Every structure is written in C-alpha cells, then in structure tokens.
Amino acid sequence: xxxxxTKLGKLQFQNPITVxxxxxxxxxxxxxDFNKLGAIVTKTITKHPKIGNKPPRLFETSGGLxxxxxxxxxxLENFIKDELPKYRGFSTNLIISFSGSSISEFKEILLRLExxxxxxxxxINVSCPNVENEGLAFGVDAKIVNKLTGxxxxxxxxxxxxxxxxxxxxxxxxxxxxxxxxxxxLSLINTLLGMAIDWKTGKIYFKRGLAGYSGPVIKPxxxxxxxxxxxTVNIPIMAMGGISNWMDALEFIYAGASVVAIGTQNxxxxxxxxxxxxxLQNFLEEKKLTIKNLIGKANMEEK
Amino acid sequence: xxxxLPINYIEKINKDYFIIYIKNKELALKSKPGQFFExxxxxxxxxxxxxxxxxxxxxxxxxxxxxxxxxxxxxxxxQLKVGDFIDFLGPLGNSFNIPMNQKVMLISGGIGYAxxxxxxxxxxxxxxxxxxxxxxxxxxxxxxxxxxNYTNDGSYGKKGFVTSNLExxxxxxxxxxxxxxxxxxxxxxxxxxxQKKEINTEVSLESYMACGIGVxxxxxxxxxxxxxxxYKTVCKDGPIFNSxxxxxxx
Ligand SMILES: Cc1cc2nc3c(=O)[nH]c(=O)nc-3n(C[C@H](O)[C@H](O)[C@H](O)COP(=O)(O)OP(=O)(O)OC[C@H]3O[C@@H](n4cnc5c(N)ncnc54)[C@H](O)[C@@H]3O)c2cc1C
Ligand SMILES: Cc1cc2nc3c(=O)[nH]c(=O)nc-3n(C[C@H](O)[C@H](O)[C@H](O)COP(=O)(O)O)c2cc1C
Ligand code: FES
Numbered sequence: 001x002x003x004x005x006t007k008l009g010k011l012q013f014q015n016p017i018t019v020x021x022x023x024x025x026x027x028x029x030x031x032x033d034f035n036k037l038g039a040i041v042t043k044t045i046t047k048h049p050k051i052g053n054k055p056p057r058l059f060e061t062s063g064g065l066x067x068x069x070x071x072x073x074x075x076l077e078n079f080i081k082d083e084l085p086k087y088r089g090f091s092t093n094l095i096i097s098f099s100g101s102s103i104s105e106f107k108e109i110l111l112r113l114e115x116x117x118x119x120x121x122x123x124i125n126v127s128c129p130n131v132e133n134e135g136l137a138f139g140v141d142a143k144i145v146n147k148l149t150g151x152x153x154x155x156x157x158x159x160x161x162x163x164x165x166x167x168x169x170x171x172x173x174x175x176x177x178x179x180x181x182x183x184x185x186l187s188l189i190n191t192l193l194g195m196a197i198d199w200k201t202g203k204i205y206f207k208r209g210l211a212g213y214s215g216p217v218i219k220p221x222x223x224x225x226x227x228x229x230x231x232t233v234n235i236p237i238m239a240m241g242g243i244s245n246w247m248d249a250l251e252f253i254y255a256g257a258s259v260v261a262i263g264t265q266n267x268x269x270x271x272x273x274x275x276x277x278x279x280l281q282n283f284l285e286e287k288k289l290t291i292k293n294l295i296g297k298a299n300m301e302e303k
Numbered sequence: 304x305x306x307x308l309p310i311n312y313i314e315k316i317n318k319d320y321f322i323i324y325i326k327n328k329e330l331a332l333k334s335k336p337g338q339f340f341e342x343x344x345x346x347x348x349x350x351x352x353x354x355x356x357x358x359x360x361x362x363x364x365x366x367x368x369x370x371x372x373x374x375x376x377x378x379x380x381x382q383l384k385v386g387d388f389i390d391f392l393g394p395l396g397n398s399f400n401i402p403m404n405q406k407v408m409l410i411s412g413g414i415g416y417a418x419x420x421x422x423x424x425x426x427x428x429x430x431x432x433x434x435x436x437x438x439x440x441x442x443x444x445x446x447x448x449x450x451x452n453y454t455n456d457g458s459y460g461k462k463g464f465v466t467s468n469l470e471x472x473x474x475x476x477x478x479x480x481x482x483x484x485x486x487x488x489x490x491x492x493x494x495x496x497x498q499k500k501e502i503n504t505e506v507s508l509e510s511y512m513a514c515g516i517g518v519x520x521x522x523x524x525x526x527x528x529x530x531x532x533x534y535k536t537v538c539k540d541g542p543i544f545n546s547x548x549x550x551x552x553x
Contacts, residue, residue, distance in 0.1 A: 025518035027539070031305060051534055058511040058521040060352050065513065072520045072534060215351055267513040268343065268351060270305060270392065 003290040004281050006038070008236050008259045009184030010159045011093050011120055013038040016253065016291055017277045020240045020263030021097040021123060021163070022069065026086050031270035036277060038259060039093035042083070044125045046098065047105055049075035054207045059196045064217035065264050066194050068206045071099065071128070076109055080116060088118035095161065099125040102132050103148050110155055121159030123238075124152065127167075127190050139165040139190075142177035149181025161238060164188040164229070171225050172232040179233045187238035187261070188229060189222045215264040216242045223255050230256020230296055244272070246279035256296040306330065307345065307390045310383055311365065317443045320371050320414070321381050325391070328364045333394050336401070336422035337507060337543045340368070340393030341515040344383060350376050353392060355512050355538070357418035357484075369417040395515050396542050399505055401429050405479045408472075409435040410465050410493055412485025413444050418507055419484055434476055438465035438489070466492045473500055483507070487551070494546035504546035510537040525550040 004015045018039040025043060034040055052072025059066040074082065076098070087094050096119055100106035106124065113119055126139035126148070138144055145162065153160050162178040164171055166189040175186055191212030196205035205211075222241020230237055239257030243249055244265045252260045265272045284290065312324040341353035354376045360367035372378050383389070399422050407426055409419045416437055426433050435450040442459040445452050452460030453467065461467070466489070472478075473496070481497050483490050484507035497504040510522035517539030526535040526548045535541065 023514075023519065027514075027516040027518050030516075052520060052523060055523060056511055057523060058513055058519075060350065062349070063351060065351060067513075067519070067521060069520050072523065264351070264513075267515075267519060268353065269390075270514075270516070 003284045004277070006258050006291045006295070008039075008159065008238055009121075009161070010157075011039070013093065013259055015277050015280070016257075016259045017249065017273055017280070018093075018095075018238065018259055018261045019266060019273060020261040021125065023263040023266050026083065028266065028270055032274055034087075034090040035092055037092050037273055038277075039095050039120070040087055040090065041095045041123055041261065042079075042087065042097055043073055044071055044097040044099050045073045045076055045079045045109075046071060046128075047076050047100065047109055049073065049078060056205065059205055059211070061194075061196070061213075062217065064194075064213055064215040065267075066196055066206070066211040066213055067191070068208055068211040076112060080112070084116060084118070093120040094118060095121040095123050095159065097123040097125050097163070099128040101128060101130065103144075103151055106148060107151055107155060110152055114156060114158075119158060121161060121184075122152075122156065123161045123163050123187055124148070125163050125190070127163070127165045137165060137167075139174060140168050142173045145174050146177040146181040149178045149183045153182030153184075159184050161185045161187045163190055165190045166221065166225055166241075167193050172228055175229045175233050179235050183235060185236045185238060185258075186229060186233065187240065189218075189225050189241045192218055192221065214242070216244050218242045219244075219248060223251060226252055226257055227255040227298065244268075246276045246283065249276055249280060250283075250294070253291060253294050254296070254298040256298070258295055304330065304333070304394075305390065305392050307388050309386050309388050311385065313383070313385060316369075316446065318372075319443055320369065320446075322359060322367050322369045323380065323383070323389070324365050324367050325389070326364045327366065330391070330394065331361050331364050331366050334358050334361055334366060335394065335398035336425050337399040337418055338394040338396050339418075339542065340391050341395060341512070342368070342380065343390040343392075344379055345388040345390055348379055350379065352513055353390075353515060354380070355395075355515060357507070357542075358394065358421050359417040360421050360424075369414070369420070371414040392515055396538055397540070399482055399507075399543050401425050402431060402480055403429045405431050406477055407431045407433055407480045407482065408476070408478045409433060410469075410481060410483040410485070410489075411435070411437045412465060412489045413439055415483070415485030415489075415507070416446055417484075419482060422482060434472070434478070436465045436469070436472070438485070465489060466496065469493065469496050470500070473497070473502060478502055480504070483546075490546070491551040494549065494551070497546065505543050506546050506549060507542050508537050508544060508549070509542070512538050514538070
C-alpha cells in the first residue's frame with residue numbers, strides 16, 4: 001500500500017484521492033466506503049445558515065457544468081450538531097471547509113471548530129465577498145489573503161489549507177501571500193466564472209448572471225494553474241478542476257499536486273473516487289512507481 | 304443503487320416518444336410510483352450529467368422508461384438499440400402516497416403521463432376508482448384512447464386544456480384526491496382549483512439535476528414549511544410534493 005501514500009502538510013494520506021468541497025456529502029456513503037478515501041472535504045459552511053440562490057442553479061455545457069448554488073448550507077452550529085457527528089466516525093482525514101464575510105468572522109468560525117473533536121484540517125474558502133473590502137472576494141487581494149492566513153494560522157495546529165480562486169490576475173501572487181501568511185497547504189482551483197445566455201431569446205439563464213464553471217472542460221486551465229503555483233511555493237498542493245479519472249489524477253500529480261480532489265465527476269459516477277483509487281493503485285504497482293516520486297515531475301524528456 | 308444494464312426491449316410510440324425496457328428484479332422490487340432513475344448512456348455519449356427519468360411501468364422484473372425527445376441526451380437515448388448498456392442510478396426520490404378505496408383523479412400534460420401510468424396501476428390495486436385526464440399539444444402527445452384526452456389544437460379528443468372543465472368534473476365525480484404531473488403552469492392552475500375545493504393534491508415537480516441524491520443542492524425548489532419558505536431538493540425531498548407546500552411564483 002506504500003506506493004500510493006502521500007502527505008498534505010501535516011496530514012498523512014493513505015492515498016491521494018479526496019473530494020472537492022460542495023460536490024460530496026454523506027449521501028455518498030451508500031456508494032463509497034469513506035474510510036477508503038484519502039480525506040473527506042465537506043461543503044463550505046458559513047456562520048449563519050444560507051438558503052442559497054434562486055433557481056435555476058445548474059446548466060450543462062459541452063463537457064462542463066455551470067452552477068449557482070449560492071453556498072446553501074445549514075450554518076456553523078447546525079453543521080456541528082447534525083452533520084459533524086456523522087463524519088467523525090471515519091478513519092480517514094476530515095477537512096472542514098468554511099467561509100466568512102470578514103476576517104473576524106473567519107476567526108470566530110475556526111475557534112468554534114477548534115472545540116470540536118475529530119477534525120483534521122480546515123479548507124478556507126476565500127471566494128466569498130468581503131464586507132470590509134467593498135464586497136470583493138477575499139481571494140482576489142494578496143494583502144488580505146496574507147493577513148487572513150496569518151491570523152488563522154496562529155489559532156490552530158490543524159492543517160490549514162487556503163483554497164484559491166482562479167478568477168484573479170495572478171494566482172501565483174495570491175499563493176505566495178498565503179504561504180507567507182503561514183498556510184500549511186493550498187488547494188486549487190475553485191470554479192471559474194461563466195455564464196449562459198439563450199441564443200433564441202437573449203435571456204440570461206442565471207438570476208445572478210454569472211455562475212461557477214466546473215467539470216472536464218476546465219481541466220487544462222486547472223492543470224496550468226497548479227503547475228504554475230507548484231513552481232512558486234514550497235507548500236504542498238491539493239489539486240482539483242475537471243478530474244474525472246485516475247489518468248487525470250496522475251497528470252495533476254505530475255504538475256505538482258500532492259493530493260487530488262474529485263468534484264463534478266462525483267455527480268456523474270458516485271463511485272468514481274473508489275474506482276480512481278483502485279485504478280491508480282494498479283497502475284503504480286504494475287509500473288513499480290510511487291506517488292511521492294511523481295509529484296511535480298512533469299518533464300519535457302523524449303520517451 | 305447503481306447498475307449498468309442492457310436494454311431489453313424498445314417500444315417506439317411515435318417520432319417524439321419511445322419506451323426503454325430493462326430487466327432487473329432488485330431494482331423492480333425497490334421501485335415505487337413517482338420515483339425516478341438517473342440514466343447515463345454508456346459508449347460514445349458526449350453529455351456530462353445523467354438524465355433524470357421517471358419510472359413509467361413495472362411488470363414483474365421489467366422496468367419501463369417512457370421518454371420524450373427534447374435535446375442531445377434524450378435524442379441519444381432514442382438512438383440506442385436492444386443490448387446497448389445504460390448506467391442506472393436509482394430508484395431515487397420519494398413516491399406518491401397511495402390511498403385506498405377512494406375516488407382519485409390523475410391529470411397529466413405531455414410527458415407528465417409517464418409517472419402517472421405506474422401510479423394508476425398501483426391505485427387500482429388498492430381499490431381506488433381512477434379517472435384520468437390527459438392533455439397534449441396535438442394527437443402525437445396522446446397515448447391512451449381510453450382516458451379523457453384534450454389537445455390544444457383539437458387534433459384528438461376535446462379541444463382545450465386539462466383545466467378547461469376541471470372544476471365541474473371534480474364536483475360531479477366527487478374526487479377525493481388528485482395526482483398531477485406536467486408543465487409547471489398546468490400544475491399551478493390545477494393546484495389553485497383543487498385548493499379552492501380542498502382536495503388533497505400531489506404534484507410531481509421537475510428541476511435541473513446533477514447528483515440526484517441530495518448533495519449538490521442544484522435542484523432546489525421553494526417549499527412552504529410552517530409558514531416559512533425553504534429550499535427543498537426535488538431529487539431527495541421530492542419529486543412528489545403536496546400542492547399546498549409548493550411556492551409556484553418564484
Ligand atoms: C424527476 C424528473 C423526472 C423526469 N421524468 C421524465 C420522463 O419520465 N420522461 C422524459 O422524457 N423526461 C423526463 N424528465 C425530463 C428529462 O430529464 C429532460 O427532458 C432531459 O433531461 C432533457 O435532456 P436533453 O439532453 O434531452 O435536453 P437538453 O437540451 O439538455 O435540455 C432541455 C431541457 O431539459 C431539462 N434538462 C436538461 N438537463 C437536465 C438535467 N440534467 N436534469 C433535469 N432536467 C434537465 C432542462 O429544462 C432543459 O432546458 C424528468 C425530469 C425530472 C427532473
Ligand atoms: C455544485 C457545486 C458546488 C460547489 N460548492 C463549493 C463549496 O461549497 N465550496 C468550495 O470551496 N467549492 C465549491 N465548489 C467548487 C469545487 O469544490 C471545485 O473546486 C470545482 O468544482 C472544480 O473541480 P471539478 O471540476 O472537479 O468540479 C462547488 C462546485 C460545484 C460544481
Ligand atoms: S440534483 Fe443534486 S441535490 Fe438534487
């Protein structure tokens with residue numbers, strides 16, 4: 001089993017396959033043995049419950065998915081009461097994703113979660129609007145990401161992962177800011193921005209206009225960003241963006257990811273995580289390779 | 304459950320509608336009227352998401368799916384042949400509440416006919432007397448000459464809408480419960496009428512879906528619960544809702 005083990009910062013992973021926040025939930029336990037995953041990453045929670053955006057919330061494009069869920073979630077306290085107990089029992093890593101509307105709110109949520117057992121790490125979703133900065137997303141401003149990471153890293157010894165948005169001018173700058181702030185690892189990419197318009201009527205499909213774009217079609221974009229960031233920082237990366245099978249997973253590992261997360265593809269094939277782990281394991285055994293030796297080994301050699 | 308199964312039989316109704324039959328004892332036993340499956344064709348399929356399709360009929364081990372050709376996914380399904388494989392996720396969602404010994408009415412519009420067919424059989428098994436009103440655009444949207452049919456263009460049955468004479472029929476026939484599936488606007492009109500008459504009504508809602516099991520929250524619709532509007536998932540909390548709970552104007 002050794003050849004498939006990996007690490008993300010402080011956390012030991014039995015294999016590099018985990019799930020992208022918001023695309024996985026307890027319902028998948030009917031299809032997947034959670035103990036077999038490298039980690040479980042839960043849906044982003046906020047301090048207060050969020051009812052989410054007005055429908056329609058989904059739209060399929062060729063090879064991609066647009067979503068406008070609006071972070072529908074039960075809120076911190078309901079999560080702790082109703083959902084956390086269900087996830088605690090699994091032997092794998094549990095990473096809780098959360099977001100806030102100000103730095104103090106992020107701190108408050110983290111401190112509340114520190115009281116709870118069974119949590120191995122936090123994934124900080126910085127794609128939310130910052131009320132202290134004209135509602136601009138936290139993730140677009142390197143200074144703020146640096147400050148946020150600095151404040152949060154002081155408060156916990158658990159794994160602290162900053163999830164980067166691709167919707168920025170220079171993701172490397174944001175990545176560096178998070179590293180300098182004390183992040184243990186980075187996770188990328190969150191959804192791209194997209195929209196849909198009906199050519200017959202000109203009608204804008206989503207009530208908010210824009211939506212998050214994910215799925216196989218964004219893989220080349222994600223691969224490039226992971227590659228760029230991996231060259232810039234020294235902390236490990238959890239990669240996501242269009243990963244649909246074990247071969248995609250390997251590509252991201254070559255690009256520099258220590259761990260990879262499957263998102264949209266869970267909706268297509270609820271057993272995709274387990275199938276990916278098994279196929280990856282078989283491949284590594286057959287080729288006598290180990291994950292650790294492949295991370296960041298993308299190359300230009302003729303073979 | 305997730306199972307990859309071959310098509311056992313295909314019935315072509317007309318150029319727009321067809322029925323795919325599969326055989327699987329386990330799935331057939333679990334399936335209840337109103338539930339659905341998420342279908343993913345195997346092979347060269349270029350779509351990303353699965354397609355939610357209601358259970359049209361169950362007979363012994365055989366499950367039928369009646370499908371209308373709309374876009375890429377349903378057209379792809381229409382071109383499959385016997386022996387081709389489809390990946391099935393389901394049965395999913397809740398199901399209709401089936402009464403006993405009542406006078407019930409089914410009201411369908413277009414492909415809304417599909418889930419009501421299996422329901423009608425189970426209703427009859429529970430000794431209910433069933434009246435079925437169906438509406439379509441034209442003759443090719445009509446599937447059974449033995450029920451009450453309306454077409455918008457008058458090419459078959461009565462010209463008009465399923466709601467045209469509804470109040471009167473509900474009264475004369477002393478209907479105690481209504482089940483409906485069809486276009487949103489049709490179900491909304493029906494709900495208004497049955498609410499006025501205080502007739503218990505169950506509606507089968509549609510929504511764009513991804514996961515189909517309650518995870519992504521992509522299929523949420525606004526539902527009234529204790530005087531508060533909350534989002535519920537069509538895939539897991541539904542697709543069947545009591546008409547009184549549905550917030551139609553959103
Ligand atoms: C619970 C439920 C049960 C259904 N039962 C049946 C049935 O028994 N028979 C039948 O013919 N149709 C049924 N439908 C509708 C069917 O799922 C859509 O017609 C089909 O998904 C259209 O896909 P397409 O690729 O052919 O068309 P597209 O061109 O992709 O889409 C056409 C329209 O179909 C709807 N649609 C597209 N993708 C999805 C999706 N992933 N989820 C939900 N809706 C979508 C949207 O309104 C869209 O505008 C059901 C839908 C739901 C939600
Ligand atoms: C329906 C849906 C909901 C999502 N919700 C969240 C979320 O709550 N928090 C978050 O950080 N990312 C969320 N994401 C983004 C994913 O975690 C992931 O970063 C992105 O989808 C790219 O990966 P993929 O192409 O494999 O889906 C969501 C994505 C989808 C499709
Ligand atoms: S389709 Fe994902 S929650 Fe209903």
